Amino acid sequence: MKKIQILGTGCAKCQKLAEHTKQAADNLGLNYEMTKVTEINDIMAFGVMTTPALAVDGKVLLAGKVPSVADLEKLLG
DSSP states (O other): OEEEEEESSSOHHHHHHHHHHHHHHHHHTOOEEEEEEOOHHHHHHTTOOSSSEEEETTEEEEESOOOOHHHHHHHHO
């Protein structure tokens, strides 16, 4: 099971990243658990300075942008 984390304070871009990520993971048929990390100190612990960001299994894959569902499928696949 993949552990997908959306890092962000809950802004519109963070919500859009969560939506796109869920859609991409569902399209790929992944077995995953998605959580949102909203506390600034927890986000900074990942080394992320720009949100939104996406981490999979504890590794940050992107920060500061909201990619398309197709691009997220490539990252998650």
